[in-house]
Amino acid sequence: MAESKPITLPLTDEVIDGLRIGDHVEFSGVLYTARDAAHRRLVAMADAGEALPLDLRGQVIYYVGPTPPREGQVIGSAGPTTAMRLDPYTPRMLELGIKGIIGKGGRGQVVREAIQASHAVYCIAVGGTGALLNRHITSAEVVAFEELGTEAIRRLEVDRFPAIVVNDAFGGDLLEAGKQQYRTSSRPVPIGGGGA
Amino acid sequence: MREIEAAAITETVARLAIESTHFLPEDVEGAIREARETERSPLGVQIIDEILENAEIARERMLPLCQDTGTAVVHVELGQDVHVTGGYLIDAINEGIEQGYGEGYLRKSIVDHPFGERTNTGTNAPGVIHTEVVPGEDLHIGFMPKGGGCENMSRYQNFLPGAGREAVTDFVCETVDLSGGNPCPPLIIGVGVGGTAEKAMTIAKHSLFRKVGERNPDPDVAALEGELLEAVNALGVGPQAVGGSTTALDVFVETYPTHIAALPVAVNIQCHSARTKHAVL
Numbered sequence: 001m002a003e004s005k006p007i008t009l010p011l012t013d014e015v016i017d018g019l020r021i022g023d024h025v026e027f028s029g030v031l032y033t034a035r036d037a038a039h040r041r042l043v044a045m046a047d048a049g050e051a052l053p054l055d056l057r058g059q060v061i062y063y064v065g066p067t068p069p070r071e072g073q074v075i076g077s078a079g080p081t082t083a084m085r086l087d088p089y090t091p092r093m094l095e096l097g098i099k100g101i102i103g104k105g106g107r108g109q110v111v112r113e114a115i116q117a118s119h120a121v122y123c124i125a126v127g128g129t130g131a132l133l134n135r136h137i138t139s140a141e142v143v144a145f146e147e148l149g150t151e152a153i154r155r156l157e158v159d160r161f162p163a164i165v166v167n168d169a170f171g172g173d174l175l176e177a178g179k180q181q182y183r184t185s186s187r188p189v190p191i192g193g194g195g196a
Numbered sequence: 197m198r199e200i201e202a203a204a205i206t207e208t209v210a211r212l213a214i215e216s217t218h219f220l221p222e223d224v225e226g227a228i229r230e231a232r233e234t235e236r237s238p239l240g241v242q243i244i245d246e247i248l249e250n251a252e253i254a255r256e257r258m259l260p261l262c263q264d265t266g267t268a269v270v271h272v273e274l275g276q277d278v279h280v281t282g283g284y285l286i287d288a289i290n291e292g293i294e295q296g297y298g299e300g301y302l303r304k305s306i307v308d309h310p311f312g313e314r315t316n317t318g319t320n321a322p323g324v325i326h327t328e329v330v331p332g333e334d335l336h337i338g339f340m341p342k343g344g345g346c347e348n349m350s351r352y353q354n355f356l357p358g359a360g361r362e363a364v365t366d367f368v369c370e371t372v373d374l375s376g377g378n379p380c381p382p383l384i385i386g387v388g389v390g391g392t393a394e395k396a397m398t399i400a401k402h403s404l405f406r407k408v409g410e411r412n413p414d415p416d417v418a419a420l421e422g423e424l425l426e427a428v429n430a431l432g433v434g435p436q437a438v439g440g441s442t443t444a445l446d447v448f449v450e451t452y453p454t455h456i457a458a459l460p461v462a463v464n465i466q467c468h469s470a471r472t473k474h475a476v477l
Contacts, residue, residue, distance in 0.1 A: 022239060022438070024239070024242060064263065065263060065264075065303065065305075066263050066303070067259075067260050067263050067265060067301055067302055067303040068301045068302075068303070069301070070258070070301050073259075076259065076260065076263065076301060076303070077254075077259050077260040077261070077262060077263040077265075077303075078263055079262055079263050079264075081263075081264070081344075081345065082344075082345045082348070082378045084378060104345070104377055104378070104380065104436065105345070105376055105377035105378040105437065106376045106377055106378075106437065124377065124436060124438075126243050126246045126247060126250075126436055127262075127345065127377070127380035127436060127467070128247065128250070128261065128262045128343075128380045128467055128468055128469040129246050129247060129249075129250035129262075130250070130259070130260060130261065130262045130263040130264075131250050131251075131253040131254035131257065131259035131260065131261060132246055132249050132250040132253050134253075134259055135253060149304075149316060150263075150303055150304075150305075162246065164239065164243075164436075164438060166438075174438055174439070175376055175377060175437045175438065175439070177439065178237070178239075178432070178434055178437070178438045178439015178440065179431070179432045179433060179434075179437070179439055180432070180439075181237075181432065181439050182236060182237060182432035182434055182439045182440050182441055183430070183431060183432030184430045184432065185369070185427065185430035185431050185432070187366075187369055187373075187427075187431070189373060190370050190373050190374055192374060
């Protein structure tokens with residue numbers, strides 16, 4: 001089994017330089033959550049020249065809409081959601097300064113290029129492991145758009161949060177490479193769709 | 197004639213919502229465990245280990261297996277000799293959904309007007325409820341909290357009537373290839389062949405209530421299921437699409453007689469968190 005690389009957030013350019021597709025990493029530090037509705041709002045605010053409710057520069061965005069916590073829990077089940085739905089907003093989010101993204105599934109060509117151009121990194125957490133990922137979140141606080149409920153922006157503190165590098169800053173794509181490596185089918189790979 | 201109280205239906209649905217979202221069915225967990233032994237990719241094995249650990253944590257700490265606790269898909273088989281008393285069957289089910297999603301700390305993911313304001317209904321109701329009248333005096337309820345990521349990868353196409361099983365295989369493989377990591381592989385794949393457009397998709401969805409390893413009773417259809425599983429696992433998509441030999445845990449095919457002009461094929465994908473739970477009243 002591959003060894004995990006411990007990474008302390010925020011991501012520095014130096015850390016990003018050292019990351020390659022297929023790396024299993026463990027993040028400790030701060031993540032900000034955002035999914036569909038929060039992205040729509042953030043990008044609309046930025047485009048209208050309004051001040052954003054948080055400074056995105058250097059941050060890692062986690063695509064998640066958690067379940068409500070039970071009493072005594074900091075958050076409920078909290079696994080990643082499909083990243084491709086956020087593709088239309090991602091180049092703009094990268095312009096606004098984010099350096100890392102955690103989601104699930106592949107990214108479109110435009111986003112892959114934007115990630116490389118911004119010297120950023122896209123990782124997946126294992127989709128459908130929201131209970132396991134809950135154990136790595138030590139605090140959660142709503143910092144914007146509270147009325148969006150599960151889709152509000154939350155500041156999470158995480159401890160050894162497991163993820164896998166899918167798009168590195170050098171144009172690599174794990175889903176494409178992985179499919180090639182393990183494909184025994186003679187069928188041609190169709191163009192488009194949910195990654196690779 | 198047998199009477200069943202609407203309140204008993206509500207209570208049952210609420211229980212099924214909570215249990216299905218916290219306890220991975222044994223057959224699914226068993227299939228994932230088996231896949232761990234055959235998966236060729238080390239990263240794939242690591243992902244499978246995280247999935248298995250997740251099931252354990254969910255069970256022990258009463259945390260939902262996945263934060264997407266889904267659209268509540270409810271398949272009701274109502275015996276024709278049953279009389280539901282004290283309320284309307286559909287209302288009773290929706291009340292059960294509301295109760296279960298509230299008391300179980302489950303995520304409410306349903307918005308009312310799909311292309312309008314998209315305001316969250318706040319209760320996860322209404323569910324998507326399929327009712328079927330069957331012989332007898334039992335009420336059977338199948339509950340499936342269906343995640344958005346995998347449901348979004350559903351596909352339907354009608355082929356030339358003579359296109360045969362190859363068309364089915366090509367379409368299923370193409371669908372899985374295009375879906376990549378979005379539906380959270382390893383998958384369970386439901387395939388509906390025949391009927392009309394909505395019939396094909398409905399039987400594809402209903403097939404997902406089967407247990408892993410359960411074959412279609414028709415030997416020819418069962419053979420196609422085996423062929424499809426092999427073809428899909430040769431695609432190399434792998435766990436979470438990082439590359440690997442485990443793309444699907446099983447493929448279920450259901451068929452229905454169809455029109456002389458048609459060969460409808462529907463694919464409805466289930467993620468590895470293949471949550472279903474049944475009750476008989």
